[in-house]
Amino acid sequence: MKREVTLWQAMTPWAVRSLKDTQGLQLQLSARGDTFALIKPTRHRAQSVAKTVWAPRFGQAAVVCFALPRELVNQLKVGSVAYEDHRDYAIPADQLATLSLFLVRPIRIVDVVSELNTESPQVALTG
Numbered sequence: 001m002k003r004e005v006t007l008w009q010a011m012t013p014w015a016v017r018s019l020k021d022t023q024g025l026q027l028q029l030s031a032r033g034d035t036f037a038l039i040k041p042t043r044h045r046a047q048s049v050a051k052t053v054w055a056p057r058f059g060q061a062a063v064v065c066f067a068l069p070r071e072l073v074n075q076l077k078v079g080s081v082a083y084e085d086h087r088d089y090a091i092p093a094d095q096l097a098t099l100s101l102f103l104v105r106p107i108r109i110v111d112v113v114s115e116l117n118t119e120s121p122q123v124a125l126t127g
Contacts, residue, residue: 004067008046024106039089063111067104
């Protein structure tokens with residue numbers, strides 16, 4: 001069994017700028033004003049949020065991935081924000097800095113979606 005767990009998060013353009021400012025070394029809130037970071041256990045679920053929530057609202061969104069030690073992830077609280085079968089990690093904003101100390105490697109952008117064309121990478125988020 002792997003010692004690390006890969007996790008996923010959908011982010012607004014604001015969050016991506018903040019991520020870039022920290023060179024991928026600091027977990028971020030998904031959007032300005034959020035009180036927690038909603039972390040997804042699968043890429044598909046993060047892509048869905050990027051496509052259906054953030055891109056329509058902000059014009060673009062990104063999906064990032066990162067890895068944390070399995071031992072630590074097993075201690076995180078799992079809950080549901082929208083649907084009972086959507087189990088996610090809701091990490092309070094004040095815990096992100098501490099959790100970031102355990103990142104296995106820098107956070108990286110893996111997908112970018114836009115409201116107009118959900119398959120076309122956008123330079124504003126990736127460049």
